[in-house]
Amino acid sequence: MGxxxxxxxxxxxxxxxxxxxxxxxxxxxxxxxxxxxxxxLAGRIGGKFKRAGKAQAQVIEGRIGPPGPANRRVIxxxxxxxxxxxxxxxxxxxxxxxxxxxxxxxxxxxLDIDYGVLRLKxxxxxxxxxxxxxxxxxxxxxxxxxxxxxxxxxxxxxxxDFVLKDFGSTERKELDYFADRAADAVECLVIEGLExxxxxxxx
Numbered sequence: 308m309g310x311x312x313x314x315x316x317x318x319x320x321x322x323x324x325x326x327x328x329x330x331x332x333x334x335x336x337x338x339x340x341x342x343x344x345x346x347x348l349a350g351r352i353g354g355k356f357k358r359a360g361k362a363q364a365q366v367i368e369g370r371i372g373p374p375g376p377a378n379r380r381v382i383x384x385x386x387x388x389x390x391x392x393x394x395x396x397x398x399x400x401x402x403x404x405x406x407x408x409x410x411x412x413x414x415x416x417x418l419d420i421d422y423g424v425l426r427l428k429x430x431x432x433x434x435x436x437x438x439x440x441x442x443x444x445x446x447x448x449x450x451x452x453x454x455x456x457x458x459x460x461x462x463x464x465x466x467x468d469f470v471l472k473d474f475g476s477t478e479r480k481e482l483d484y485f486a487d488r489a490a491d492a493v494e495c496l497v498i499e500g501l502e503x504x505x506x507x508x509x510x
Contacts, residue, residue, distance in 0.1 A: 321412065322400055326342070339416075340416045341413070344453075352381070356385060363395065364384045364397075367382070373498075394445030409451070413442060418458070418459055424456040425509065426456070427509060435466075
């Protein structure tokens, strides 16, 4: 699939998945920016994450968007399985809530984009991202992605070391702004569609 909209049931729920690793030691890692955006969206919805039954995830159910046809039912989720096993919890939530795959949004860190830059798309490869790799293996690639740029590691630092380190002090000065913008992009995608969200937030 390319960067095109897919027609789905207007009444079907959306599953917004922030990707990351559970535990306080990972909380500020670059790899956990999906969790950070999910936490911001949780604050906007006005709920608290709760364990999701048999699924290895924390979820919040709520609605976003203005009253009327644009209002959307959403399930906000943070898999608790560790990044490289994200596909299992996401698939379990998709099946339980009866969410079309095209109504799933993965929010994740992206190495090949400069820090703070966003790219939204539908489908495509995993670009070596273990969370996406697990999700695609479990349910195919035809879900939306909100890609949050973290840039490439400096010098000879290994990718695995870079993504599992906290954001640097300079990065943290702008992190709140960039994460808030990513949350805005997720809302725009769900309410107004991919094309509008891309034209507004792909920079």
